[in-house]
Amino acid sequence: MSNENKGEQKDSLVRGLTNRHIQLIALGGAIGTGLFLGIGPAAVLAGPSVILGYALAGIIAFFIMRQLGEMVVQEPVSGSFSYFAYKYWGSFPGFASGWNYWILYILVSMAELTAIGHYVHFWWPEIPLWVSSLFFFIVINALNLASVKVYGETEFWFSIIKVVAIVAMIVFGIYLLISGTGGEKASISNLWNDGGFFPKGFFNKDGNGYSGLFSAMAMIMFSFGGLELIGITAAEAKNPEKTIPKATNQVIYRILIFYVGALVILFSLSPWREITEGTSPFVMVFQNLNGLKLTIFGKVIQFNVLIANVLNLIVLTAALSVYNSSVYSNSRMLFGLAQQGNAPKFLTKLNKSSVPTNAILVSSCFAGICIIINKLVPEKAFEYLMALVVSTLIINWLMICYTHLKFKKQNIKSGVDLKFPSIFYPVSNYICIAFLLLILVLMSITGMEIQVILIPIWLAFLFLMYRLYKPKSS
Secondary structure: OHHHHHHHHHOOOOOOEOHHHHHHHHHHHOOOHHHHHOHHHHHHHHHHHHHHHHHHHHHHHHHHHHHHHHHHHHOOOOOHHHHHHHHHOOHHHHHHHHHHHHHHHHHHHHHHHHHHHHHHHHHOOOOOHHHHHHHHHHHHHHHHHHOHHHHHHHHHHHHHHHHHHHHHHHHHHHHHHHHOOOOOOOOHHHHOOOOOOOOOOOOEEEOOEEEOHHHHHHHHHHOOOOOOHHHHHHHHEOOHHHHHHHHHHOHHHHHHHHHHHHHHHHHHHOOHHHOOOOOOHHHHHHHOOOOOEEEEOOEEEEHHHHHHHHHHHHHHHHHHHHHHHHHHHHHHHHHHHHHHOOOOHHHHOOOOOOOOHHHHHHHHHHHOHHHHHHHHOOHHHHHHHHHHHHHHHHHHHHHHHHHHHHHHHHHHHOOOOOOOOOOOOOHHHHHHHHHHHHHHHHHHHOOOHHHHHHHHHHHHHHHHHHHHHHHHHO
């Protein structure tokens, strides 16, 4: 019997993520480089109404989180939504869901590794891009190979830095507004005094293409990519029945505070027309305080220089956080796929710390391709690869919503007492699916048609791989 227990332990993940790890992993998932750097293009398209857009997209993201949350609390297993698609929908949906998510975060890993190199360039331009990427590639993968607790602890502190940064920006922005030191243009009336709250309407065609709130919704929605990470942690959470619901329910408050709250302050500090696609409102607002000087350790420092350095540290932390979580989630997804029979069995191998070693190494080999790209290929070539990120993210969300419908129907029919029921089932599922399909329509007419076309092509490729692989695994 002891030998059986040893065998079971060897094949299972260890629940090493505590409540504080889960809470900060969920919190950090809501704060990425999209918040600090990605708001500019959406703000140009929609003006102040982008605030409403983030609130609406946040509600949709929350509904999806609750649907995923119900499933993982009921069955906290490795593979997350791939496992549920496999069990409640079918073999191919399980295969497609898992491999789609895996390639999504391989591409995200490649993008973040590239971004990390650029952020390091800010301080040390003499260091080649590929050297910085390689250094952090080795460090983050080594941390993940150590134990799940090391991953959780690393992500905990990365998230702390991001949270403190955004809260400090909000508090400082409020101070600038109240004290009157934010400049002549700083006023809450900036939200409506230049063309109203919807200065570009909802969806308008002008000389530069489409503008308005609807045209910005695709960009806004993608800012919430990564929230589903909480579902991956369920198999290694110490008390998933308590920690997962708590973390999931707090998502909506975090979105309201970190996105909506921050944007209200930022649009108040500066007229929306001064925002450009290539700038972050965070950077722009604080750089406008050029005359302010600070004395630190007897040395006089220009405020805007200090802010530029601090912001670079924050976005570097955000990129490292995303890459760290990508390494973690991809390895657990591969582990889950291998358990289902939808990936090679050698990927289920665990080390002494119950970390899926082979799954991490295989994922890192693919993500590491970006280091070669950064060394040999012009950056423009990388953009074509990244177009698939948008497509895979939409597929992932749609599959979660539809899988939950299947999960709920079967459990209700079986009379199962569900521990963490989703909100407004099944209406919220249909709302989310309709919203995501609307996003696809908007993408197809606002210059993102390549990403939409890639979806059926990518699904066809996954089906071909499924047909080629399954006979070998059966």
